[in-house]
Amino acid sequence: MSEPATPDAASPEGGDAEGRTDDEQERPEAADGTDTAEEEAAAREEAATRAPGSGAEAVVAALEAAGVETAFGVQGGAIMPVYDALSASTVDHVTMAHEQGAVHAADAYGIVRGDPGVCMATSGPGATNLVTGIADASMDSDAMLALTGQVPSDMVGSDAFQETDTVGVTAPITKHNYFASDSDEVGSTVGEAFALANTGRPGPTLVDLPKDVTFGETDRPVGEPTAPDRAVPDLEADEEQVEAAARAIQDAERPLCLFGGGVIKGDATEQARAFAREFEIPVVTTMPGIGSFPEDDDLCLSWAGMHGTGYANMAITHTDCLIAVGTRFDDRLTGGVDTFAPEAEVVHVDIDPAEISKNVHADYPVVGDAATVLDQLDAAIGYGDAPDTESWRAQCDEWRERYPMDYAIDPDEPVKPQFVVEAFDAAMDDDAYVTTGVGQHQMWAAQYWTYREPRTFVSSHGLGTMGYGLPGAIGARVAADDDREVISFEGDGSFLMTIQELSVAVREDLDITVVVLNNEYIGMVRQWQDAFFEGNHMASQYDWMPEFDTLAEAFGAKGFRIDEYDDVEDVVEAALAYDGPSVVDAHIDPEENVYPMVASGAANGQFALAEDQL
Amino acid sequence: MTGDVDGDRPGDEDDRSPEEPATDGGTDHPAESPIAEHARPAGGDAPETGLAGPTPEDRPHPTGRRDEHGVRKEPDHGPEPTRRATVSALVEDEPGVLARAAGLFRRRQFNIESLTVGPTTVEGHSRITLVVEETEAGIEQAKKQLAKLTPVIAVGELSEDAVAAELVLLKVRGEEPDKVHAITSMYDGQTLDAGPRTITVQITGDENTIDDAIDAFDQFGIIEIARTGQTALERGDSPTTPGEEPGHSAGSTDDDEFTNYDD
Numbered sequence: 001m002s003e004p005a006t007p008d009a010a011s012p013e014g015g016d017a018e019g020r021t022d023d024e025q026e027r028p029e030a031a032d033g034t035d036t037a038e039e040e041a042a043a044r045e046e047a048a049t050r051a052p053g054s055g056a057e058a059v060v061a062a063l064e065a066a067g068v069e070t071a072f073g074v075q076g077g078a079i080m081p082v083y084d085a086l087s088a089s090t091v092d093h094v095t096m097a098h099e100q101g102a103v104h105a106a107d108a109y110g111i112v113r114g115d116p117g118v119c120m121a122t123s124g125p126g127a128t129n130l131v132t133g134i135a136d137a138s139m140d141s142d143a144m145l146a147l148t149g150q151v152p153s154d155m156v157g158s159d160a161f162q163e164t165d166t167v168g169v170t171a172p173i174t175k176h177n178y179f180a181s182d183s184d185e186v187g188s189t190v191g192e193a194f195a196l197a198n199t200g201r202p203g204p205t206l207v208d209l210p211k212d213v214t215f216g217e218t219d220r221p222v223g224e225p226t227a228p229d230r231a232v233p234d235l236e237a238d239e240e241q242v243e244a245a246a247r248a249i250q251d252a253e254r255p256l257c258l259f260g261g262g263v264i265k266g267d268a269t270e271q272a273r274a275f276a277r278e279f280e281i282p283v284v285t286t287m288p289g290i291g292s293f294p295e296d297d298d299l300c301l302s303w304a305g306m307h308g309t310g311y312a313n314m315a316i317t318h319t320d321c322l323i324a325v326g327t328r329f330d331d332r333l334t335g336g337v338d339t340f341a342p343e344a345e346v347v348h349v350d351i352d353p354a355e356i357s358k359n360v361h362a363d364y365p366v367v368g369d370a371a372t373v374l375d376q377l378d379a380a381i382g383y384g385d386a387p388d389t390e391s392w393r394a395q396c397d398e399w400r401e402r403y404p405m406d407y408a409i410d411p412d413e414p415v416k417p418q419f420v421v422e423a424f425d426a427a428m429d430d431d432a433y434v435t436t437g438v439g440q441h442q443m444w445a446a447q448y449w450t451y452r453e454p455r456t457f458v459s460s461h462g463l464g465t466m467g468y469g470l471p472g473a474i475g476a477r478v479a480a481d482d483d484r485e486v487i488s489f490e491g492d493g494s495f496l497m498t499i500q501e502l503s504v505a506v507r508e509d510l511d512i513t514v515v516v517l518n519n520e521y522i523g524m525v526r527q528w529q530d531a532f533f534e535g536n537h538m539a540s541q542y543d544w545m546p547e548f549d550t551l552a553e554a555f556g557a558k559g560f561r562i563d564e565y566d567d568v569e570d571v572v573e574a575a576l577a578y579d580g581p582s583v584v585d586a587h588i589d590p591e592e593n594v595y596p597m598v599a600s601g602a603a604n605g606q607f608a609l610a611e612d613q614l
Numbered sequence: 615m616t617g618d619v620d621g622d623r624p625g626d627e628d629d630r631s632p633e634e635p636a637t638d639g640g641t642d643h644p645a646e647s648p649i650a651e652h653a654r655p656a657g658g659d660a661p662e663t664g665l666a667g668p669t670p671e672d673r674p675h676p677t678g679r680r681d682e683h684g685v686r687k688e689p690d691h692g693p694e695p696t697r698r699a700t701v702s703a704l705v706e707d708e709p710g711v712l713a714r715a716a717g718l719f720r721r722r723q724f725n726i727e728s729l730t731v732g733p734t735t736v737e738g739h740s741r742i743t744l745v746v747e748e749t750e751a752g753i754e755q756a757k758k759q760l761a762k763l764t765p766v767i768a769v770g771e772l773s774e775d776a777v778a779a780e781l782v783l784l785k786v787r788g789e790e791p792d793k794v795h796a797i798t799s800m801y802d803g804q805t806l807d808a809g810p811r812t813i814t815v816q817i818t819g820d821e822n823t824i825d826d827a828i829d830a831f832d833q834f835g836i837i838e839i840a841r842t843g844q845t846a847l848e849r850g851d852s853p854t855t856p857g858e859e860p861g862h863s864a865g866s867t868d869d870d871e872f873t874n875y876d877d
Contacts, residue, residue: 171714172721176764179709196764231764310667318676329684342678342686354758357751360684403667409645410656419650426649448652565644572649595664605675610664 040067043090048191049221055180056081056214058187059147059207060089062222066194068118070094070109070478071147072102074129076122077162078149081214083120091118094478094508097500099126101471103133104498107142108435108458108468108475114267116143116197116205117475123149124162127208128169132465134204135173139462140288141265143202145194146170152212153181166208175203180213187222195227201352202265233351237368237376245323245347245364246380252321252345254392255281258304261288261461262326262350264454268371269293272325275374279386282396284312286327287446290457295450301396305333306598307443310403310607313598315396316341317605321387325349326370329359330462331600339603349373403596403609405447411565414589417441417517420568421448424487424515427572431456432485435472437494438464440523443594445489467497470514474501477510485576486511492518492545499551505581506556513575514583516548519590527593531614552583562586683751694749698727700772700846701757704855706765707733707740714763715742724748724756728780728843736859739767743845768855770848778846782824785814786834794834801827812837820844 047064059082063071070092075083086093096102099121106117121130127148137144151160167179178193180186186209193205249255263272269292276283276299283293284304293300304312316322322344327333334340340360348355348362349370356365366373407418421444434449435458436442442459451457458476460468473488480486495516505512519526525540549559558578560571562585575582596607599614608614645653654660681687681694705711712731719726727745734741746756753771761769772778783806786794794813798805803817813834817827821844828839848854 167710168713171710172717228764230767310665314673318674334684337682337684338679339675340680340684342676342680346684352762354755354762356758357683358755361680361686403665404652404660406652406654406660406666408656408658408660408662409650409653411644413656416653419644419653422650422652423647426651568644569647569649591663593663603675605673606670608664608670609667610661613664613669 044224047222048224051219051221052187053217053219054081054085054214055183055186055209055216055218056085058183058218058220058222059190059209059214060085060091062187062190062194062225063091063118064089065191065222066225067115068194071118071120072096072105072109072475073120073147074099074102074122074126076126076149078123078151078211079120079126079147079209080122080149081211082147082149082209085214093120094474094504096471096474097503098498099129100132100467101474101498101501101504103130103144103146104136104460104465104468104471105475105478105501106144106146107133107137107140108472109479110137110143110475111458112433112455112476112479114265114455116145116194116202117479118145118147118194120147121149122162123151123166124164126162127164127166131169131173132463134170134206136460136463136465136468137204138173138175140460141202141261142204143198143265144204145190145197146174146204146206147190148206148208149214150179150208150210153210154212156210166206170206173204174206175201177206177208179208180210183213183216183218184220186213187218187220191222191225192227195225196231199227199231200233201262201350233367233369235369235372237349237366237373239376241364241366242373242376242380245349245366246377248321248345248347248364249279249323249377250381250385250387252387254319254395255279255321255323255387255389256315256319256344257281257283257293258286258316258322258324258327259283259289259292260286260325260327263289263292263370264326266326266351266370268325268369268374269454271371271374271378275378278378279381280389280393281323281387282315282389282393284308284315286330286333287457287459288461289327290446291451291454294452296452298397299393301400303446304604305330306335306600307447307594307596308598308604308607309405309447310596310609311396311399313596313604313607314399314403317603318395319344321345321347323347323349325374326351328355331359334360335598335604336601339605341604349377409565415562415565415568415586417444417519417586417588417592418448419565420515420517420562420586420588421445421489423568423572424513424576425449427576428485428487432487433458433473433476433480435459435469435476435486435488437469437488437490437497438466439491439494440519440527440592440594441489441491441494441517443524444517447594466491466494469494470498470505471501473512473514474505474508474510477505477512478508485513487513487515490514490516491523492516492520492542492548493522495548496546502552502555502557502581502583510581511579512581513578514552514581515575516583516585517588518545518548518585519588519592520545521590523590524594530593531599531611548583548585552581552585558582560584683749685751694751696747696749697753698745698747699753700776700778700844701744701746701753701760701769702772702846702854703742703744703760703769704734704767704858705740705742705763706767707738708765711740711763711765712742714765715744715760718759718763719744719746719756722756722759724752728841730780730843730845732845741845741854743843745844768857770853770855770858772846772848772854773852776846776848776854778820778844779818780821780824780844781816781818781842782828783814783816783838783840784828784831784836785812785838786831786836787811788813790834794831797827797830801830803827
């Protein structure tokens with residue numbers, strides 16, 4: 001497929017040759033008609049203006065005024081007043097098995113919806129159990145509001161039962177956090193925290209709620225949720241910055257788009273696709289940027305970085321103009337900074353000025369909202385002046401041929417994990433949501449699933465949190481429309497970390513499919529031990545793994561097992577057909593490794609294709 | 615296809631349309647299955663382990679490099695110099711704001727030489743003054759990260775000719791009170807406490823003055839010392855942080871606030 005650089009190609013209709021249009025990816029609610037929208041607005045208005053009776057009721061009113069539909073959490077002593085008030089609310093609550101499940105579910109919910117996910121926990125261990133997921137959301141710039149109970153104000157600082165300095169503990173991993181000290185203000189504080197989470201660069205916020213404050217009386221309406229003025233950034237970039245970046249792109253011979261998670265979070269997918277197609281610029285994404293550009297598009301080289309495709313890493317190594325949008329140049333993307341895109345002038349578009357030149361120097365910084373800036377750049381380059389990319393695209397295609405992602409399979413050997421991923425992809429809709437844990441299985445799910453739509457790859461990127469997949473799938477399932485499928489790829493190690501959440505999936509009757517790529521190893525660690533620690537499998541090999549299919553049945557879910565290639569197609573079909581949570585225990589080749597691989601700190605272009613190249 | 619791809623791969627695998635099943639019913643080889651686009655039969659062109667393609671040594675690699683800040687550079691570039699910068703942050707005076715600023719500097723490994731904080735004439739606003747020793751990129755990053763904190767209203771770096779001062783309290787041995795008094799006078803200081811065994815004096819001035827004073831008092835034997843760290847303001851009409859409004863107490867003559875400075 002080769003698309004001409006006509007104005008038509010930039011329009012949504014001209015966009016996707018596969019007929020899977022990406023212009024309908026916005027919130028499905030928008031299509032429900034104005035009645036529902038008006039009712040929702042009226043409900044929010046009512047919540048914002050009514051007089052609550054207590055601090056706890058003000059907290060709940062603030063959630064309603066923000067349009068929150070679902071919260072995920074776990075009960076406990078200090079948060080009880082809020083839960084009591086929540087029982088009379090329009091906000092649904094999903095009780096999770098563990099607070100870590102609640103925070104990951106809220107995170108995934110937020111990713112799928114594009115609105116902050118909400119999680120709740122009590123003081124002390126409830127709050128500290130949220131910490132991993134808050135840090136995860138912070139690393140991935142996921143909008144989220146965490147509400148934590150706290151011991152009564154007069155006991156704060158006395159090391160009271162279940163007291164932790166939650167604001168202190170979470171300060172470095174939140175965008176901002178609040179200690180509520182006044183029943184009259186607690187509602188507006190919760191509203192502010194919610195709004196702030198999704199203002200500018202998204203991130204998690206937290207409000208710590210002492211029990212006396214939530215018990216305390218107040219009749220002060222919470223008002224509309226409003227972020228502080230200072231936190232609201234300009235969407236439009238400085239015109240001089242845009243002009244300079246546009247000239248650099250025009251003058252480039254080997255321009256490359258690098259679309260990060262910010263493209264998805266900024267709802268700039270449409271603009272990003274139009275931009276790359278209009279000027280025929282090849283695209284690589286970061287891992288969080290997966291789905292910003294359809295991976296089956298001829299311009300798309302998939303994702304770059306440590307386990308990115310060879311062709312993406314070749315392109316990023318040889319580009320002379322890297323148009324980076326909404327990425328923070330994480331070390332898993334750059335490899336060694338000294339050898340990162342060494343020939344490239346870097347255009348860096350980001351809403352957060354602190355990301356500009358933080359890790360990689362931006363020759364052309366452009367501070368603004370991704371969608372707005374892409375439109376500005378588009379206008380500044382103009383139709384006639386696009387760079388001629390024909391030979392560069394041919395070069396990228398050659399790399400695509402030279403470094404295929406093909407893997408060898410032998411029907412008499414254990415099943416290759418890539419095969420399982422591809423089999424589920426073939427059987428599921430193109431807009432299915434995929435969540436993962438962290439490790440080898442995550443890489444295979446990222447490499448061998450073909451992503452076409454934004455927000456469909458729901459994973460733990462920056463923090464690398466094992467155990468994200470199942471609670472993530474629960475959050476995604478609750479957030480998604482009924483006609484969208486949800487699958488979670490897990491490793492055996494990852495799955496065991498949050499497996500208790502299966503009880504929630506069963507209780508809530510959630511139609512999700514969990515595929516455990518079971519190699520009875522912490523596989524990524526085992527792979528590194530083989531490559532860098534002389535095969536010393538210290539603490540990475542599991543002598544005993546439960547039978548996950550049987551375990552699933554004990555939880556009340558449906559269990560399946562894959563032992564050989566002949567099982568795959570039938571199990572895929574049966575697991576997907578099952579209406580409810582199912583678990584596929586896929587026993588895969590335990591020695592399979594993830595390639596390509598850029599060793600830590602090495603040059604992207606020097607990716608290894610096998611262990612002896614590391 | 616423009617690439618000079620090795621011609622030894624079976625092309626039929628690539629050309630098959632995804633909808634077309636390789637065989638009917640039970641497939642002979644799972645690699646023939648339409649459900650796995652990238653699977654190849656073992657023994658074919660995909661290697662047993664890992665992936666196909668030229669090895670790292672067989673690939674072209676650009677010779678350019680970047681430095682530790684991701685700036686493209688010449689290969690023989692040396693370590694980057696650091697400099698000292700005084701950064702002023704106007705902040706909301708709320709609990710924990712100092713901890714947030716300090717935590718940020720700890721977490722990002724910025725070198726702080728000193729940090730002071732105090733109220734301003736605007737109710738609810740405080741000023742934090744930080745002295746950092748960092749590379750140019752480090753100073754820029756520190757300012758940007760500080761500006762990101764929600765309670766931070768504005769951040770500015772003070773120019774070289776800004777007015778800066780700090781205060782030191784020195785407790786020295788009291789055996790030679792006359793000499794102590796003489797040196798205190800020399801530095802325009804004050805004696806705050808004088809007893810038979812110790813004398814405590816206060817000296818204010820810029821950092822060099824304070825350093826010199828401490829050296830001068832050293833001869834008497836310094837028992838204890840307390841330094842405030844540097845605090846600073848821009849000279850003249852220049853605001854210390856960008857967009858900073860004149861304080862309320864300066865507003866008594868409304869539009870003529872700055873004329874007060876001439877008195």
